[in-house]
Amino acid sequence: MGPLSPTRTMCLRGPWSLGVALGIFMTIGFALQFWGGPFQRRVPGLQLQQPWAQSLEPAVPSCQPLQRLVFLKTHKSGSSSVLSLLHRYGDRHGLRFALPVRYQFGYPRLFQASRVKGYRPQDGDTQLPFHILCHHMRFNLKEVLQVMPSDSFFFSVVRDPAALARSAFSYYKSTSSAFRKAPSLAAFLANPRAFYRPGARGDHYARNLLWFDFGLPLPPEMMTKRGNPHLPREPTPRQLHVLPSGADPRAHTLEPSALFHPAATVADGHSQMSSPASLNVGSPSFIQWNLAWLDSVFDLVLVAEYFDESLVLLADALCWSLDDVVGFMHNAQAGGVHGRSTVSDGGLTAEDRQLTARARAWNNLDWALYVHFNHSLWARIKQYGQSRLESAVAQLRARREALAKHCLVGGEALEPKYITDRQFRPFQFGSGKVLGYVLRSGLSLQDREECERLATPELQYKDKLDAKQFPPAVSLPLKT
Template structure:
């Protein structure tokens, strides 16, 4: 009592008050998506949660956190998004989460997303029905309507791809759908004079230019305006800029200077900012582009990059407090002979013709190129926070796990031509001029392994149907009354 008199009690009391005030600041309000939510610790303060067998290779000091299960994934076209969709399907299926599903397979695309297109959505029942956990199927992004369906504290993420690689994939896949692509004899012919084939507003021509920008629901400047519904950004950008940081860039980051858009980077070789020559790069109004990018930064918690898919998966697992086993999987919807596409190879291995096509594709898809530069930079800023060595170890573990699963689950250990896939539940939907590869499961697996391997190999359309059947089981027919047959 002599040591803990009335005056001495102020010391521990002051310590507790200081800690409490600090925690209040740490969990204080942060403005994002037009609503208030709690600021989460930066990724560098939380170790990636792994299952016990994985932990020793990344360190044993795994900080506890709660897995995020309210997710909005904007599934962009031809950017590796089908592979992300598979891991979301599997995670939600395993944890019995509730998906916001389309009536068919897309939410009215290419029209802007509407909450009314979600199967089972009833606005008047929002207070009584359990909320959706995951929204992840094809849509053109429309934030206002998304927030009618998903909780405001959902984790928003998406994926982008070098527009040069995307153009090659889109040309072969949507050649019969886009009037511009259909009229062009080849991608090289199209890119040599795209305005000879492209007509803004023509059927399917949103696939032919700035497809990422379109999928993100951003409006188009007058010179590239598509005659369809367009979302509208806030008229006053200045308040937005004061509260927005590039995705994952940390508290010390600044809004990208508009002049950065005129200095494209070679993003594929090593992820660092290396000037690239692109004299025909015409971005129109740089302030307009920065406006759109700042708006996206205010919404999306993470934007993955297809060229760094495994690195992006590790960052996703870290951000969601998931284990690596939750994000390991196989590639889906890959086209036969597609390789990595334009823009994915090193400059040293490209021919002069390839380099010319790459430059033309990026210039034609100028808004997508600006968007890609921005999110490539923000990804690498996030990697800096995460730590390069730590990331390399996690990526190596992820790839080792994927290779082991492929060897254990798959005939041939890789994706196969669809002619070998006789199981209709595993045969991917064939569309476009190039075959879409799929998987054949090994025979002789245990029932548990068979189930898990099939989940890994199930294409998006079939998996959506499985989830649909679980969430909306058909009504059980009433037993028919038996009637006695009368004999004559």
């Protein structure tokens, strides 16, 4: 038998060579699988994020993120939590805030542009623009537009007046003369005129606080000591979503107010309000006109009882990732029920139902606001897609839970007695204890920086931004 030809040699050796090659590749594959973690951690560009840090950002953004924002921070409506995410986003992206000299823009007086630190209209085009206006004020569109461009994204948040009344009574009892004189919220709402005096110091906290914060005209009975002695009746019912956040919206409905149904937008863009003389202040027509004006100004109004759903819609409207709106709850009081709906009568005692009805009737203008923006929120949810929203809300909550476990001692908010670091201790005000956060030890430098952004209370964060935008001048040494 003669020598094999090269072709036949290749044919005979092919399977053996292929087997050897496969064996080598399998060995390499097992080795990479075994050493994959350390190998990837050492080689730049191959690091694997920890499960808590998984990004929720879309793979390919289809729009440009909005960064000119006006947030009307309403009282006792979850607005401190929204402020926290705005602080964090602006800080991370190097945006410039329109800051108050102290912590509020002259509240309870109407907002004035002159109260913005560093605002100098005489500088004209040479003045650096502001990106975000978000601290406490009583809304005044004309003056806001002196500071922020008219194409800014305007948004705010509302809360059911019954829940807001409970929180405000606890928080502002020492500030409002009406609340201070009342032994309890139930006693106040049983006969509010015995305690409430229009124009008295701090009494704007005691009635229609949302309406006041939105800067809307007040009816005469809230401006003078002569008013209607009778408690206003609760409006005629119409359907309103009232479920706790995350529940099936088809399960239950409540019926408030045919009088206060949403009105059509009256104008495109942002226009300064001037009340028609033909409308009687406080009448249903006047209320509807004001709600229509708000629709023409505000691009989105969040609802505290559907906070996570509102955040998903906010991220979508701003073209932000869900990561940008994930945050911790701020300025919450121990024992509070923030985030759960108190509007549904299910599970409430007869006494609670009576208190709820009285709170809504006494705060009838706030109830009109709430009904209106609750309706508009669910209209947006329908447009966004119910199943799509539920999926996004689940992602948001999972991400928040993972961040809390990674960043926080105990994975949750703690009472102030446990918070020794003044950087994270929230301002204590009112009769309730305001909760805060303690960071876990052993965090990496990068993780600690992000966890600090999440846990820092609003007053400390405002000071941080202030120092960043207005660094103290360094004194030069004197010449000898």
